[in-house]
Amino acid sequence: MDSDLAAENETLFDAPPMAEQERMVEAILFASAEPLSMREISERLPHGCDAAEALAHLRKRYEGRGVRLVKVGDAWAFRTAPDLGFLMQKERIETRKLSRAAIETLAIIAYHQPVTRAEIEEIRGVSVSRGTLDMLMDMEWIRLGRRRMTPGRPVTFVVTQAFLDHFGLESPRDLPGIRELREAGLLDNRPPPGAMPGIIADDPDEGGAPDDQEEMFE
Amino acid sequence: MDSDLAAENETLFDAPPMAEQERMVEAILFASAEPLSMREISERLPHGCDAAEALAHLRKRYEGRGVRLVKVGDAWAFRTAPDLGFLMQKERIETRKLSRAAIETLAIIAYHQPVTRAEIEEIRGVSVSRGTLDMLMDMEWIRLGRRRMTPGRPVTFVVTQAFLDHFGLESPRDLPGIRELREAGLLDNRPPPGAMPGIIADDPDEGGAPDDQEEMFE
Amino acid sequence: MNQTDPDTDAPAKADAFGAESEIAARLKAEALIVDVDGFEGPLDLLLTLSRTQKVDLRKISVLQLAEQYLQFIERAKSLRIELAADYLVMAAWMAYLKSRLLLPPDPEDEGPSGEELAAHLAFQLERLEAMRRAAARLMARDQLGRDFFARGIPEAVTATRKVKYTATVLDLMQAYANVRTRDDFEPLAFKRDSIFTMEQALERMKTLIGHAMEWSELSQFLPEGWTQDPKRRRSAMAASFAASLELAKLGQVELRQDEMFAPIMLRRRGAANGQ
Numbered sequence: 041m042d043s044d045l046a047a048e049n050e051t052l053f054d055a056p057p058m059a060e061q062e063r064m065v066e067a068i069l070f071a072s073a074e075p076l077s078m079r080e081i082s083e084r085l086p087h088g089c090d091a092a093e094a095l096a097h098l099r100k101r102y103e104g105r106g107v108r109l110v111k112v113g114d115a116w117a118f119r120t121a122p123d124l125g126f127l128m129q130k131e132r133i134e135t136r137k138l139s140r141a142a143i144e145t146l147a148i149i150a151y152h153q154p155v156t157r158a159e160i161e162e163i164r165g166v167s168v169s170r171g172t173l174d175m176l177m178d179m180e181w182i183r184l185g186r187r188r189m190t191p192g193r194p195v196t197f198v199v200t201q202a203f204l205d206h207f208g209l210e211s212p213r214d215l216p217g218i219r220e221l222r223e224a225g226l227l228d229n230r231p232p233p234g235a236m237p238g239i240i241a242d243d244p245d246e247g248g249a250p251d252d253q254e255e256m257f258e
Numbered sequence: 259m260d261s262d263l264a265a266e267n268e269t270l271f272d273a274p275p276m277a278e279q280e281r282m283v284e285a286i287l288f289a290s291a292e293p294l295s296m297r298e299i300s301e302r303l304p305h306g307c308d309a310a311e312a313l314a315h316l317r318k319r320y321e322g323r324g325v326r327l328v329k330v331g332d333a334w335a336f337r338t339a340p341d342l343g344f345l346m347q348k349e350r351i352e353t354r355k356l357s358r359a360a361i362e363t364l365a366i367i368a369y370h371q372p373v374t375r376a377e378i379e380e381i382r383g384v385s386v387s388r389g390t391l392d393m394l395m396d397m398e399w400i401r402l403g404r405r406r407m408t409p410g411r412p413v414t415f416v417v418t419q420a421f422l423d424h425f426g427l428e429s430p431r432d433l434p435g436i437r438e439l440r441e442a443g444l445l446d447n448r449p450p451p452g453a454m455p456g457i458i459a460d461d462p463d464e465g466g467a468p469d470d471q472e473e474m475f476e
Numbered sequence: 477m478n479q480t481d482p483d484t485d486a487p488a489k490a491d492a493f494g495a496e497s498e499i500a501a502r503l504k505a506e507a508l509i510v511d512v513d514g515f516e517g518p519l520d521l522l523l524t525l526s527r528t529q530k531v532d533l534r535k536i537s538v539l540q541l542a543e544q545y546l547q548f549i550e551r552a553k554s555l556r557i558e559l560a561a562d563y564l565v566m567a568a569w570m571a572y573l574k575s576r577l578l579l580p581p582d583p584e585d586e587g588p589s590g591e592e593l594a595a596h597l598a599f600q601l602e603r604l605e606a607m608r609r610a611a612a613r614l615m616a617r618d619q620l621g622r623d624f625f626a627r628g629i630p631e632a633v634t635a636t637r638k639v640k641y642t643a644t645v646l647d648l649m650q651a652y653a654n655v656r657t658r659d660d661f662e663p664l665a666f667k668r669d670s671i672f673t674m675e676q677a678l679e680r681m682k683t684l685i686g687h688a689m690e691w692s693e694l695s696q697f698l699p700e701g702w703t704q705d706p707k708r709r710r711s712a713m714a715a716s717f718a719a720s721l722e723l724a725k726l727g728q729v730e731l732r733q734d735e736m737f738a739p740i741m742l743r744r745r746g747a748a749n750g751q
Binding site for chain 2: 625626627628629631641642643644645647648649651652653654655656657658670700701704705
């Protein structure tokens with residue numbers, strides 16, 4: 041007990057003033073091109089600092105500036121204000137032009153995540169073409185989520201922090217129109233009634249195979 | 259003379275307010291991959307802006323902050339404040355691609371854990387150097403699991419939480435199996451035998467999954 | 477759909493107009509068919525067709541849509557346009573759906589009613605349309621590296637130099653796939669890594685033989701890593717045996733086998749009489 045108290049006193053004593061903490065967070069985030077999680081920031085701050093509070097101050101300070109502090113998932117980053125994009129022609133990165141199939145697949149993963157490949161196929165009515173998921177993973181816009189707890193335990197896909205960062209989203213809940221879509225029932229996983237034709241991609245995993253781990257390890 | 263005057267009037271009229279010019283310079287310098295000279299900044303600003311004045315304002319604004327506007331030769335750039343250099347200690351990290359032996363060993367541990375060294379060698383078909391396992395342990399991507407209750411009680415290897423964090427996995431079970439890899443097009447070596455993308459139900463890999471459409475349309 | 481009836485007493489002007497719009501409609505339909513490769517499967521085509529009904533997707537007539545689809549398929553067939561199998565599967569299903577929607581429900585029949593099937597199809601079309609709009613809105617957002625930008629000169633400084641090895645989950649999966657499917661991909665290739673050549677064995681024996689003062693089993697000369705896997709062990713044993721015969725021929729070793737199938741023993745020549 042005593043030593044706990046001592047430790048607490050010490051950390052209270054050690055922590056720099058909030059203005060100083062804010063400067064530190066500012067420097068750390070400025071130095072990084074990638075968003076940093078609260079944990080990563082905290083780990084680099086001296087003991088006893090309150091990263092969350094410093095971030096809140098900092099965010100306020102940069103409101104309306106040419107550079108803004110944005111939240112990306114559970115991470116933070118400085119980004120230039122979108123209205124000034126026209127000044128940055130030189131920095132513009134020509135991104136790979138995505139095919140319509142890739143864009144739709146990405147949107148379906150974002151809005152329906154976690155989603156299995158079979159579900160993507162059911163929504164689009166065609167099989168996911170070879171290389172589409174591969175490419176989206178390569179761009180680090182999607183990653184594997186938890187396996188679905190249904191027969192066959194199919195893998196699922198979810199979007200990444202890099203995806204949120206790229207599209208300036210704080211969280212997947214901020215996807216445009218997602219609430220309306222949910223309210224309209226368009227994000228429901230509604231199973232097709234009985235016999236529907238081949239566009240309703242039967243998950244090859246759900247069906248017969250008892251457990252694909254089995255097959256995987258043969 | 260007359261036309262000069264007219265031009266000046268026009269540009270004065272056109273130029274955005276100084277606060278806006280300051281924002282613009284802020285964003286330009288933040289995003290630029292190299293320090294920019296006054297002339298380069300001016301060239302990027304809308305017509306009629308006063309880069310020198312905007313820079314002066316900006317420099318003042320960042321005085322005492324965690325980031326400062328500094329002059330590098332005759333160019334300008336943001337730099338973290340020198341007194342906060344200690345915060346940047348962790349940053350210097352050299353990244354290298356994992357060797358093929360290491361990534362294969364790691365993959366086998368992830369897919370088969372807990373797994374003994376002998377089993378890894380059997381699966382890879384070549385011996386596994388002690389150095390490879392040591393390195394993976396050092397990186398904290400693998401650790402020792404329970405000893406196997408077989409003669410010799412060999413040690414086993416399992417993957418760690420750090421591994422899951424790095425690869426963005428929630429559990430090693432979420433890794434797709436060989437068949438799933440192939441179906442998702444993540445395995446580029448070879449198309450599934452006979453099957454072409456299109457009708458998923460035709461995939462011979464699928465085995466005897468019950469499929470009522472089949473019946474209906476034949 | 478809305479062609480003018482030739483039997484009505486319409487004014488000539490309207491007639492001409494009707495003929496024109498008929499041509500336009502036909503051209504449009506043919507353009508659709510020529511476009512068939514541009515469709516991403518039957519559902520995409522159905523969505524395009526449903527738009528010609530010019531109503532809210534929620535109020536779409538699935539029966540009418542079924543007819544439109546079947547007409548489309550017929551026309552494509554008459555124009556001898558190759559249609560992928562899934563278009564024909566969908567056509568068969570559309571015909572089935574149409575009959576279920578038209579005929580009174582059979583009380584004996586189990587399974588979903590025509591209305592249920594139609595409702596689900598309408599749902600699918602609406603959902604696909606919604607996802608397309610969502611995808612468009614997503615892509616219309618401000619994007620990193622296009623509309624807003626990250627720090628151009630990230631600072632990575634200081635003393636602590638640490639090597640960080642990276643690999644992506646894709647690397648991991650591909651590495652695993654590589655290991656697991658190596659056999660599949662090299663049906664004709666000789667597995668070099670499971671072959672211990674006689675040259676290798678000779679090299680090895682020559683360096684080891686100096687120490688073989690006493691009779692020792694040939695199997696003790698097998699290199700490490702070649703004793704567990706039966707295939708590798710066999711190869712190493714055969715190579716080492718051949719190498720020992722070679723050494724015997726050169727007069728450097730003596731070989732001995734006590735009986736049939738007994739272990740083969742060898743020692744350095746001249747070891748017995750202390751060189």
